Each structure stands twice: as C-alpha cells, then as structure tokens.
C-alpha cells in the first residue's frame with residue numbers, strides 16, 4: 078500500500094519534472110558574452126492548492142464573519158429559528174449542481190481515457206511496440222499517439238461525442254503516460270521473473286525473509302533496460318518484487334490447500350514452510366521454480382490498466398490559452414477573489430457566465446487568492462520580529478512574504494496573458510481589422526511571455542471538495558539573493574528519529590557539530606489520542622455491523638451505524654490534518670536551521686527499514702512511517718523554494734547508525750546513563766570503549782547519518798540506497 082503510494086508520488090514527481098523540461102525548451106536561450114548559447118537551468122515548480130467554491134457562495138475568510146454552525150452544537154437541539162437567522166457559511170463549498178456537473182465532466186474524461194486504453198490493449202504486440210516507442214520518445218505522448226487511426230480525434234465520432242479537441246489531447250496524454258508506466262512495470266516484472274528463475278537461492282531469500290534484500294532489488298533493476306538506474310527505479314523494482322511475492326504466496330497457499338485471509342499471516346505461514354528444519358521446504362521450492370518457469374515461458378498474466386481517477390490534469394496544454402478548457406478572471410467586485418471557468422464537454426450543458434469565453438458550456442467556480450494578503454501579514458510579522466531582535470525569524474518571514482508576492486504576480490501574469498491572447502484572437506477575427514491594436518496586443522503578449530507565470534493547473538475532486546492545484550515557479554536566484562543575501566553552502570546535516578524527542582537534527586560544519594532537538598509534544602499527544610479514539614470506535618462499529626449483517630443480511634445499515642462511520646471518517650480527517658501540521662512544523666524548523674548554518678546536503682533515515690526504536694514502544698512520539706515520509710517531502714519542497722536542488726535532500730540506510738561511534742566508527746553499546754558502561758538495550762546513552770566517551774544516543778545516530786554516504790563498505794554503518 079505505502080509502496081503503491083510512493084510509486085504514484087514518484088510518477089507524479091517525474092511528471093512535473095517532465096513538464097519543467099518542456100518549459101525550458103520553449104524558453105529563449107540566453108547568450109553569453111563570448112557568443113555561445115547556454116541553456117538556462119531547468120525550473121522547479123511549487124504546487125499550491127486552492128479550494129474551489131460555488132460562484133454565488135461567500136468565501137469564509139479566516140476570523141471574519143465566522144459563526145458556530147448550528148448543525149454541530151451538541152449540547153442542545155437547535156430550533157428552526159436559528160437556522161433561518163444564521164446564514165450558512167460552513168459546510169459544503171460547492172453546491173450540488175456544480176458538483177454534479179464536474180462529476181459528469183470527470184466521467185467523460187475517464188471514459189475517453191479508458192476507451193483509448195482498451196483499444197491499445199486489445200493487441201499485446203501493440204502494447205509492447207507502443208511502450209517501447211514511448212520510452213524512447215522525447216516529446217509529449219499525445220503527439221505520437223494521435224497519428225494512430227483509432228486514437229485520432231477527427232476520425233473517431235465516439236471520442237468527439239465525449240470531449241472537445243483540447244480535452245482529447247489531455248486524455249490522450251494521460252492514456253500515454255498510463256501506458257508507459259504500465260509497460261515499464263511489465264518490463265520490470267519480466268526481469269524479476271528472469272532473475273528469480275535463474276537462481277533458486279534468490280527465490281528462497283525473497284520468500285523466506287521479511288525484508289526484501291536490497292541487492293536483489295538492485296539486480297532486478299539492473300536487469301531491466303527500461304528501469305532508471307536511480308532511487309525511483311529502485312522503488313519500482315521493490316514494488317514489483319512485493320507483488321511477485323504475493324502472487325507466489327497465493328500459488329503456494331493454493332497448492333497447500335490452505336486458506337488464510339490476512340496478508341501478514343499468509344506471509345508468516347509461507348516463510349515458516351521454508352525454514353531449513355521443515356520437511357516441506359524442497360517441495361515448496363520446486364513449486365516456486367515451476368511456477369516461475371511457467372511465467373517465463375507463457376508470460377505473466379497482466380491486468381489491463383484502467384483509470385478511476387478523480388483528477389483532471391491540464392498539463393498537456395502548452396499555453397494558458399482559453400482553448401485549453403480553463404479560464405481565469407479576476408472578480409471585479411470582490412477583493413482577491415478569482416473566478417475559474419471550466420469548459421464542459423459535448424452533451425453537458427452549463428450556465429452562461431458573463432466573464433467566460435465558453436458561453437453556455439461554462440462551469441464556474443471562485444477561489445480566494447490568499448497570497449497577496451499573506452504577503453502583507455507576513456511582512457507585518459517580520460517587522461514585529463525585527464523590533465523584538467529576532468533576526469532569524471524576521472528573515473524567515475521576509476522570505477515567505479517575498480515568495481507569496483512572487484506567486485501572486487505569477488498568477489496575475491497568467492491571467493493577463495490569457496485575456497490578451499483571447500482579445501487578440503477576437504480582434505483578428507473581426508472584419509475591419511484594427512492594425513494598431515493588433516500590434517499593441519502582440520507586443521504586450523511578447524513581453525508577458527518572458528515574464529514568470531504559473532503552469533497549467535490540475536483539478537482534484539475528493540468527496541465534496543474540489544481543489545485546484547496550481548504549479549508556481551519556485552523563487553529564482555534573484556529573489557532569494559535579494560532577501561537572504563549572497564550565500565555559500567557547505568555544511569551537511571543528518572536527521573534521525575530520536576528517543577528523547579521525535580526528531581534530532583545534527584549539522585556538521587567543518588569539524589564541529591550543532592544539534593537541534595525538535596519537539597512537537599502537544600500535537601503528537603493530540604494525534605495519538607485521536608488515533609486511539611478512531612480505532613476504538615472502528616472496532617465497536619465493526620462489531621455492530623457484523624451483528625446487523627447476521628440478523629438482517631441484505632438490509633442496508635441503519636442510521637446509527639452510518640452516523641458512526643461518518644464520525645470515524647471525521648476523526649481520520651482530523652488526524653491527517655494534524656499530520657500535515659506536524660510535518661510542516663518539523664520541516665520548517667529543520668530547513669531554517671539548515672539555512673542558518675548553510676547546509677548543502679541533508680540526509681534522512683530512509684523508510685525502507687522503518688521500524689520502531691528499541692525501547693520507544695510506549696513513547697507517544699513514536700513517529701509513523703507515513704509521517705516521516707511527509708516530513709521528508711515537506712523538507713524537499715521547502716528546500717526547493719529556497720533555491721536548492723530537490724536532490725539536496727537524501728535518504729540513506731540507517732543500518733547500525735545507533736550502534737556505531739561517530740568519531741572512530743567502532744561498534745559501541747547503548748547504556749542507561751552518562752556514567753554507566755554496562756550494555757542496556759535501548760538505553761538513552763551510547764558508550765564507545767575505544768574513545769572511552771559517552772554520547773547521547775540520538776545525537777550519535779544523527780551524526781552517523783551524515784557519514785553514511787562516505788562509507789560504503791559493509792564494515793561501517795549504513796549504505797546508500
């Protein structure tokens with residue numbers, strides 16, 4: 078599950094990366110003094126989310142006009158009067174009609190993508206050859222695929238009935254990306270089958286051990302030509318091996334005639350059959366080898382990918398022109414609010430909206446451009462901090478204010494260029510062409526084209542919530558230098574989960590170390606409390622549901638059970654929100670501490686071997702792997718916004734980092750306190766007998782993490798992934 082999630086992220090990251098490359102291509106090349114051209118560095122994007130509201134809704138701004146919602150007052154039943162008196166501001170942001178229209182737009186989109194996929198996957202050889210072509214193709218997938226007769230827009234009425242031409246391009250791009258991802262996965266699968274069928278020892282390792290050995294993963298990755306020789310390729314190979322192990326487990330269980338529901342127990346059972354002392358080991362190995370041979374001969378039975386997406390990506394658009402199917406305009410009446418219009422596909426009728434170029438095919442929303450007010454607020458806070466003598470905080474806030482200001486400007490530039498190109502188009506269409514206006518518009522557009530603008534957005538529908546994700550260009554060197562000044566980065570930092578505190582950060586500058594212990598006690602405690610509540614409620618509800626199912630099977634669940642379900646969902650929403658908050662706080666502290674000490678590279682313990690620390694079981698700040706992943710992602714995001722490469726954040730294997738001395742590299746022991754030299758597992762301190770010195774275990778581990786990359790031989794802690 079987490080693996081899948083990670084792969085999705087990987088693909089998504091790749092996709093933004095791809096786009097940033099294409100933007101660079103259309104950019105003008107910069108000329109150096111000696112007349113040679115240099116290609117500007119590729120750009121990175123920061124994606125910000127905006128919640129879409131129905132057009133006639135009043136957007137609730139923070140701390141303004143907020144009143145308690147009568148629906149949620151628990152102490153007394155609200156009477157009818159209150160409902161009529163208090164205007165409803167909380168609750169759904171988009172009304173039912175808009176949600177339905179957007180839902181049918183997504184339906185059409187999904188239908189088109191699946192139609193294309195079904196046509197491609199009818200023929201296996203075609204999947205092979207198209208996948209191969211796409212993997213070698215440099216441009217956008219749709220430019221290659223639209224040449225095919227059965228995928229072409231002009232020649233297919235079924236496709237025309239579902240979407241307009243630009244939306245078709247997006248859909249085809251989507252189908253192309255899905256095909257490429259699936260093809261790469263199939264290649265990896267075949268490589269894994271080949272590797273395992275050639276060596277019985279590898280197959281045994283895979284089935285017997287809990288963790289999949291990293292050298293096996295690396296060999297599978299290297300055996301496949303289309304897998305990338307990097308971290309992403311590693312994670313994809315790991316995912317493929319996990320799935321292959323699942324398929325093998327299923328086969329073995331079936332042959333044994335054993336039925337086990339739960340995946341964890343299935344795994345334990347199969348692993349137990351393969352212990353050296355068990356008589357059935359040979360038979361199981363034979364079964365496995367035979368199955369692998371069958372797959373190698375006849376091919377593995379892959380499923381056809383099918384889209385069930387609730388997102389709409391406009392990224393196949395090359396330019397923010399109205400034809401792309403979305404249109405921004407600034408609301409002239411309400412401050413800082415932007416109207417967002419979507420063009421509906423054929424067969425779905427929207428409402429006419431004044432500022433929309435799509436006439437009756439419009440679906441309109443509005444969102445708050447909070448960036449300009451955030452600029453002002455952060456600016457005031459920065460002044461405040463400066464007055465109080467906290468210059469680091471002031472600098473931090475200054476930078477954030479400048480970044481938001483820049484993003485706001487990017488959005489405004491995007492809107493302006495959209496409107497100007499549209500007007501130019503209209504002027505050109507008119508009979509008595511106005512030459513003067515045309516040239517004026519043309520020059521303005523050219524000017525805007527070289528300015529900073531946001532990239533095409535993405536729409537996401539989750540439940541009743543619609544969010545618009547806009548990728549903004551990360552602050553450029555000029556802006557960073559203006560706010561933070563010229564900087565040289567040299568130091569390195571290591572981040573580890575601690576025993577005393579959730580996160581320990583250690584920075585190495587020259588030969589010196591600086592540590593920062595990060596606490597988020599209150600939030601983590603709150604999170605644990607909510608999580609426990611959610612688990613308890615879940616088990617109660619499950620029991621009730623089982624009872625109901627036994628007594629009245631076939632009948633739908635009664636109201637009180639459904640209400641509990643909603644309660645559980647709300648609890649998990651709260652927990653996820655807390656997670657985001659915790660990750661944000663820790664990441665922000667980490668990144669700015671690193672900024673203060675001019676850190677060039679940050680190393681994190683990676684997630685692969687993520688297990689609870691010895692002795693930390695009952696501590697409330699035992700961070701989950703999910704949360705750890707979020708922290709790393711947020712740190713990466715913030716580093717990028719500060720002008721660092723996304724590859725300045727590394728994850729390393731934390732093997733032995735808690736048992737090795739960071740000074741001499743010798744194995745040491747964990748002890749109870751600063752005087753003791755007697756080993757105690759999970760003790761708070763670390764003792765090295767060679768140096769005869771005590772360190773706090775957290776600090777020692779974090780310092781070790783910094784060095785994992787330097788020492789690649791197996792005698793020293795860790796190893797790079």
Ligand SMILES: [Zn+2]
Nearest residue numbers: 738741765768
């Ligand atoms: Zn030592």
